[in-house]
Structure formats: C-alpha cells, structure tokens
Amino acid sequence: MVKKTSAKSGYRDPEVLVGLDxxxxxxxxxxxxxxGPSGEAQIIGVGQSPSEGIRKGLIVHLDQAVRSVRQAVGDAxxxxxxxxxxxxxxxxGCDVQSLRSKGMISLGRSPRTVIEVxxxxxxxxxxxxxxVPNNQIILHTIPVEYxxxxxxxxxxxLGMTGMRLDIDLESVIVPSATVQNVFNCVExxxxxxxxxxxxxxxxxxxxxxxxxSMAGAVTVDIGGGTCGVAVFSExxxxSLAVIPVGGDHITNDVASVLKIPMIKAEEIKKEVDIYSNDREDQDDLLExxxxxxxxxxxxxxxxxxxQCRVDELFTSLVRTEIANSGVPMLPAGLIITGGVARxxxxxxxxxxxxxxxxxxxxxxxxxxMPPNKNGPEYTCAAGIIRYALEQERDPYRYLEQSMDFITTKPTVRDPIQPPIRKKSLWDSFVDVVKELFY
Ligand SMILES: Nc1ncnc2c1ncn2[C@@H]1O[C@H](COP(=O)(O)OP(=O)(O)OP(=O)(O)O)[C@@H](O)[C@H]1O
Ligand SMILES: [Mg+2]
Structure with missing residues (x-):
C-alpha cells in the first residue's frame, strides 16, 4: 500500500494504493x-502479465517470477x-493454517470504559x-469476536463499559520460507x-x-492452482483456508482421461456447457x-x-472448511469468484x-476497473485495496504482521565464498615471529 513516488509530467500528484496479486x-x-477525506479509494488502473515461476501461489522459479512481477508493474x-x-x-501457498485461541483480561473491580490498551x-x-513452530510465522492476527x-x-x-473482556482470536500461520521467497521476488x-x-x-x-458478511457467507476463489475459502459471519x-486445487486440475483431468492435448482440454473446458445435468444429449459426440x-x-x-473434480472440491473439501469454521448457518450462501467462476x-x-x-x-x-479487467479473476487483486483501507481505518481488525522475520538481504543469490585456506605450519610460525618482533 502506499505513497506515490514520482508522476510523469502533466499527471496528477495523487496518493496511491497498490495491490499486487x-x-x-x-x-x-x-x-x-x-x-480525499472520505477514506475511500478509487481504482485507477489494472496491470497484468502471464504468471511464470509461480505455482499454487508459491514461487518455484525466482527469476521468472521476478520478470512476471516487473511486467505486470510496468503494464500498470x-x-x-x-x-x-x-x-x-x-x-x-498450500500450507496455510488457521488457529483459534482465547484470551481474557480483567478491567478492574468496578465497571470501567474499555480503552485501546x-x-x-x-x-x-x-x-x-x-x-508457532520455528519455521512458521503468524501472517494475520484477526479478532473474531469480543x-x-x-x-x-x-x-x-472500544469505549464500552464492563469488568471483564474476552476475545476469540484467529491466527493465520504460514511457513516463513514462503513469505521470504515472495518478499525476495517482489523486492x-x-x-x-x-x-x-x-x-x-x-x-x-x-x-x-x-x-x-454480516449475515454469514462463504467466498470461494477458484483460480488456476488454488482455491481460497473464507467463511465470514457477523x-x-x-476461517481462512487454501486448498491446493484449481482450474488447472480440471484441465489436467480432461487431458489425461480423454487423452487429448492440454491446449484443447483448456479450450473445451471453457467452451462446452459442462454443468447442465438435466439434458438428454450426453451421448452426443464432440470431435x-x-x-x-x-x-x-x-x-x-x-x-x-x-463434475467429479468439482464435486470433490466442493462437497468434500470446501464443506469441511465450512464445518471447521464453527459457523452453524450461512444464510447469504456461497459466493464463487476467480477464473473458474466464469x-x-x-x-x-x-x-x-x-x-x-x-x-x-x-x-x-x-x-x-477497465472493462476487460474487471471479471471474477480480478476479485482478489481488487480486494487487496479494500484490505489496505480497512487496516488503516481500524488497526485492530486485521493486525499488521511484524516483518522482523524477513531477511532484507536475500541470501539465495549471495556469491559463494571461496573456501578459507588452512594455515600451514610455516605461516603460523611467521605469524608468531611478527607478533613477537614488530
Ligand atoms: N470461461 C472459463 N471457464 C472455465 N474456466 C475458466 C474460464 N476462464 C478462465 N478459467 C480458468 O480459471 C483459471 C485461472 O483463474 P485465475 O486467473 O483466477 O487464477 P490465478 O489467480 O492466476 O491463480 P491462483 O489464484 O490459483 O494462484 C484457469 O484454470 C482457467 O482455465
Ligand atoms: Mg487467484
């Protein structure tokens, strides 16, 4: 999120927020x-590039991923x-864990106002x-209920009166190496x-x-390699979870079972009406x-x-995440987004x-958003701006993770140090002589 650096001549000099997905x-x-003072922000541009070196949300080839980020930033x-x-x-990343914990403090012997502290x-x-295990970090700390x-x-x-304050907290935990790799790539x-x-x-x-979000709903973002599940209530x-299944798995299934090229499987998946169950043309041949x-x-x-892949994803995996959230009812239902929602x-x-x-x-x-860049596959990127604004408005809603764990100097590309030469007996003798006589 943040301030602009420099505007080309003739352009406005606004404060901007930037989201990178x-x-x-x-x-x-x-x-x-x-x-201005409304605290809102207007989207003014969307840049994009094909993703290279990123799989299931993980960096798998640093230099390729860096190129993709540069290209998308340049486009924007x-x-x-x-x-x-x-x-x-x-x-x-697929190793996302949501942990719940409880906390309680006493406000004193007689009721008083709750302050920020x-x-x-x-x-x-x-x-x-x-x-938190050594190799993991808490990415988000989210108060779920007071x-x-x-x-x-x-x-x-805040500002209410009582004697005892309780909280239900959610901590989203991810491997620190995953975050470090994303950090290295973007920087x-x-x-x-x-x-x-x-x-x-x-x-x-x-x-x-x-x-x-107040009534209770679940958002499922089905992208190319992952499916993000978020259950909201009040x-x-x-609960927040990532399932390592996306639209590319559907393409792979179609290609491998029908023994057709991937490029055709991708095309067919998008063009053929696959989800109408109640039709009589199931024997029709497609050639x-x-x-x-x-x-x-x-x-x-x-x-x-x-349908086999989609059933497994929704009726088994997504349903389990909903059940794990502990929210008994979702009156506002399911909201699907991401490329597969098309x-x-x-x-x-x-x-x-x-x-x-x-x-x-x-x-x-x-x-x-630009008309050709405002479909369901852009929901996550647009949501980053809303996240940044909400965090500014209420710093206790989604607590900022500490970035202390990040190594600012990436070590992955550090030059290999030459091996240290062991001293010979003669070298050691010369050192002693120098020490004694100089
Ligand atoms: N019309 C369509 N019908 C079916 N699937 C589609 C359609 N358009 C795009 N997709 C699928 O959507 C997926 C890409 O979605 P999206 O752009 O949201 O992914 P992503 O955000 O890059 O990936 P991820 O979030 O998993 O890291 C691909 O598997 C693609 O085949
Ligand atoms: Mg996505």
Missing amino acids: LGTSKVTVVVAERD ENMVGLKLSEATVSFS DIARVIEAAQADVS SLDGNSGIDDP KAGITVTGFVIKPLASALGAMTHEE GRPK FDHMGKNYSYSLGELTEIV SAGLDKYLSRALDMPVRVSSPLDASR
Whole structure:
C-alpha cells in the first residue's frame, strides 16, 4: 500500500494504493487513488502479465517470477502514468493454517470504559496461547469476536463499559520460507513490500457485500492452482483456508482421461456447457482435429470427468472448511469468484449440490476497473485495496504482521565464498615471529 513516488509530467500528484496479486495463471497489479477525506479509494488502473515461476501461489522459479512481477508493474505504470514503488502483496501457498485461541483480561473491580490498551492486552493474552513452530510465522492476527462481562457478539468494545473482556482470536500461520521467497521476488522486481495479505481474505473483501458478511457467507476463489475459502459471519472472518486445487486440475483431468492435448482440454473446458445435468444429449459426440490427428469423445464422458473434480472440491473439501469454521448457518450462501467462476452454469450446479444460494462475483469495485479487467479473476487483486483501507481505518481488525522475520538481504543469490585456506605450519610460525618482533 502506499505513497506515490514520482508522476510523469502533466499527471496528477495523487496518493496511491497498490495491490499486487501473485497468481498461478497471472500476476495482477491494481492501482487505486485516495479519494480525499472520505477514506475511500478509487481504482485507477489494472496491470497484468502471464504468471511464470509461480505455482499454487508459491514461487518455484525466482527469476521468472521476478520478470512476471516487473511486467505486470510496468503494464500498470503505463496505464496510470505513475512510477510505482510499493505494494501490498497477496499470495497463498498450500500450507496455510488457521488457529483459534482465547484470551481474557480483567478491567478492574468496578465497571470501567474499555480503552485501546485493553484491546492490545487482551489480544496479547490470546496470542500467548498460540504455539508457532520455528519455521512458521503468524501472517494475520484477526479478532473474531469480543465478549464483555460474558455478553458475546461485541463487534468493537472500544469505549464500552464492563469488568471483564474476552476475545476469540484467529491466527493465520504460514511457513516463513514462503513469505521470504515472495518478499525476495517482489523486492527484486523493484517494489517495496509494505504488507502481506493471504489470498482468501483479499478475495472475500473483494467480493462479499457488507450485508453478506454480516449475515454469514462463504467466498470461494477458484483460480488456476488454488482455491481460497473464507467463511465470514457477523462481519468478521471466522476461517481462512487454501486448498491446493484449481482450474488447472480440471484441465489436467480432461487431458489425461480423454487423452487429448492440454491446449484443447483448456479450450473445451471453457467452451462446452459442462454443468447442465438435466439434458438428454450426453451421448452426443464432440470431435476435433489437432495436428493432423482426429479426436472424438462423448459429452457425457467430459461431464463426468469435470463434475467429479468439482464435486470433490466442493462437497468434500470446501464443506469441511465450512464445518471447521464453527459457523452453524450461512444464510447469504456461497459466493464463487476467480477464473473458474466464469464456467457457465457452475453456480446453479453448486446450488443444487450444496443446497444453498450461490452467486458468481466479480469485484465489488468492477465499475471502476477497465472493462476487460474487471471479471471474477480480478476479485482478489481488487480486494487487496479494500484490505489496505480497512487496516488503516481500524488497526485492530486485521493486525499488521511484524516483518522482523524477513531477511532484507536475500541470501539465495549471495556469491559463494571461496573456501578459507588452512594455515600451514610455516605461516603460523611467521605469524608468531611478527607478533613477537614488530
Ligand atoms: N470461461 C472459463 N471457464 C472455465 N474456466 C475458466 C474460464 N476462464 C478462465 N478459467 C480458468 O480459471 C483459471 C485461472 O483463474 P485465475 O486467473 O483466477 O487464477 P490465478 O489467480 O492466476 O491463480 P491462483 O489464484 O490459483 O494462484 C484457469 O484454470 C482457467 O482455465
Ligand atoms: Mg487467484
């Protein structure tokens, strides 16, 4: 997130916020301009590049990933006419854990007003209960619910009166090496990292309306290599998870089972209406030629392969995440976003399978985004801006992670040191003589 560096001559001199989403299929940069005293920001540009060196949200080839980030940043800079220098970065990785803990503090023998220090103290008390392995770090600390004198459901206790303050805290834990690699990649591309946000949180903020998050809803962002799940209730995230399955798995399944080239499988997946269950044309043959070879398969075969993967993802994996969140009901239902949400009929198919309302979501800020870059695959990137703004507005909503664990000088490319030569007996003798006589 942050301040502009320099504007090209003739351009405005605004304060901007920048979100950088490292996706499996594409890297996206969203630039927003602060909207004066309202505390809001307007998206003014979106840059993008095909993603190289990033798989399932993890950096797998540093130099390729750096190139992708540079290209996306350059694309955004051209669009907005500003030189960008800093960004809040969203990433995923498959090793994301959400841990719940509880904390309690006494406010005194007689009721008194809750002040900011009390909130910091009760958060600290809950954090003391979280044990983090050496190779992991807490990326987000999120107060899920406060109680005052046993009355639960308090959204913000600041300024309220009571004798005892309780908190339910969620800690999102990720491997520190994953974060370090993302940091190295972005800094090497010339962008200073001002914050991190885990993708399911950014996607939920980018897609879910305030009413939905208050009533209870789940956002599922299905991208190329990952699926981010965020369960919200009473306006707060109750659980955040990343499932290492995305649209590319559907393509792989289609290609390997039907024995057709990947490029064709990707095309067919997007073009054929796969999710209409109640039709009689399942025996219809779909045929095509590719590099001189003829391929033929039935619509029924294709449907079975794709639905099998989608059923596993939603009725097993996503359902488990919803159950783990502890939220008993989600009246506002399921919100699907990410590239796979573009699949025709997927919303109706999932609504039947899960027996809940389902809607496809593009970014809530879509009207302010370029028309060709405002579909569901941009929700996460747009959500980063909302995350940065919410964090500024209420620093206790999503607590800033400490960046102390980051090594600012990447060690991965440090030159290999020449081996230290062992001293010979003669060298040691000369050293002693020098010591004695000089
Ligand atoms: N019309 C469509 N129908 C079905 N799938 C689609 C369609 N358009 C794009 N996809 C799929 O969406 C996926 C890419 O989505 P997206 O751009 O959201 O991924 P990403 O954000 O780069 O990846 P991730 O979030 O997993 O790291 C690809 O698997 C692509 O095949
Ligand atoms: Mg994504």
